Amino acid sequence: MSQSVRAELVALFRLAGPLIAAQLAHVLMVFTDTLMMGKLGPAELAAGGLGAASYSFVSIFCVGVLAAVGNLVAIRHGAGDDAGVSRLTRSGLLLAWALALLSGLLLWNLGPLLAHFGQAPQNIAGAMQFLSTLVLALPGYLSFMALRGFSAAIGRPGPIMAISIGGAAANFVLNWALIHGWFGLPALGLAGIGLVTALVSNAMALLLAWHLTRHPAYAAYSLRQGLLRLRPDDWRELLRLGLPIGGTYAVESGLFAFAALCMGALGSQALAAHQVAIMSVYVAFMVPVGISYATTFRIGQHYGAGRLVDARRAGRLGIASGALCMLGFALLFWLAPEWVVGLFLDRADPAFAEIVALAVGLLAVAAWFELFDGIQTIAMGAIRGLKDGNTTFLVGLFCYWAVGAPLAWVLAFALGWGAHGVWWGLAGGLACAAVGLSLGFELKMARLLRPQAVVARGELAQDCGL
Secondary structure, three states, X not given: OOHHHHHHHHHHHHHHHHHHHHHHHHHHHHHHHHHHHHHHOHHHXXXXXXXXXXXXXXXXXXXXXXXXXHHHHHHHXXXXXXXXXXXXXXXXXXXXXXXXXXXXXXXXXXXHHHXXXXXXXXXXXXXXXXXXXXXXXXXXXXXXXXXXHHHHHOOOOHHHHHHHHHXXXXXXXXXXXXXXXXXXXXXXXXXXXXXXXXXXXXHHHHHXXXXXXXXXXXXXXXXXXXXXXXXXXXXXXXXXXXXXXXXXXXXXXXXXXXXXXXXXXXXXXXXXXXXXXXXXXXXXXXXXXXXXXXXXXXXXXXXXXXXXHHHHHHHHHHHHHHHHHHHHHHHHHHHOHHHHHHOOOXXXXXXXXXXXXXXXXXXXXXXXXXXXXXXXXXXXXXXHOOOOOHXXXXXXXXXXXXXXXXXXXXXXXXXXXXXXXXXXXXXXXXXXXXXXXXXXXXXXXXXXXXXXXXXXXXXXXXXXXX
16 A cells, blocks of 8 residues: 555545544434434334434435535645634534524425325324434524635534534434423424424534634634624625535435335335334445545645645545445445344334344345445545535436436336335446446546646656657
8 A cells, every 4th residue: 555545545534534433423413312202103213204304304405515615625724724624614614593594494395295295194194203303403503514624624523523423412402301201291293303403403503603713723613703794705605505415415415315205105114114214324435525524624635735646645535435334334234234223123023023024134235335425425425525416416416316306206106116116226326326426427537637637648748849
């Protein structure tokens, strides 16, 4: 291994390690919510899963738009533009608040749309109960994501990890207290689970904001001065990159929301099993997501400084690292699916017997697409680091909705494969995205490096007197 490769790997994982931990802490919060739904009963698990899928679809689009904050900050940081870093972060916070308001209004009025997609009335009622309080998490969650992008992009992911882990712990304790009625707290059911997540998410955002304005490491960046000043140029730059990224996240998340709707059409048992299996995949997925963010920021820093060869090296190393990690999770899902499902449900409880059996079968399918899932998300991050969101959106739109969704529908309903057919459709869409996005990154880098090669050849010819 060359010294340059070793140095890039060290830098990549110094950034990726805390981000992976932060991602796992976030998914632990979602895992806690799912666990508490299971404690309430199979009906609440199915309804809560429907609400969680709906919230995820909307919030993931917003997170995608806000991903532009970290991407652009990394490029400005690489170029040594501290003032630009500060302006983009302040504008990113304003954008986060606007997105939280619009998304909350949408989720509060989602019931008729769920009914239009054929969901059972009892599942809709439970989902809306969960969403009635969960939407209050959006201002804090999206603010935290904007500030997190800023801090990680300038090479300081540690505070993000610490606050995320603390938030996950607080979410678990408060949820458990509500479920069991500790300290005289009322049993609020699904609404209580959403309320706890909202309280914790807003507290995390306030704590990170406090740290960023107090720690001397951020002294070069002015985040409070002019915070409420709307800067159209910065918003245009954020939206020009962020909307395609948000669109990419939405079409991918939409594929999984579509899968949840298909499961709901197959029945509450299939929907509950899907929620358990998808949460298992989601936990594993957080590892390449953390690597993806780190790859984006490393490439952005190199790109901003004009180090294109280093940017390509960072992308290739990130994609290879993610592939190796996901192979490990694939083996886990293939060899020990019962143990994984047992983390969510009591396998000895007869009430969950059908759900457990179906969830185990779905994880066997997941073992086949984990590799593709890791590759496609890191390749996506690598392309974003080059300030390109359009490529990821177009590839994702085709692979998820021209390949994945139709394949899932045909296999599940036309060919009668049921729940397993839905998941094989997911596998097809992710495999397509992994190939398309990896090729997209290589082609993008080849185009960027070609002018440098031409200039280098011209300088060599001059030196030789040609």
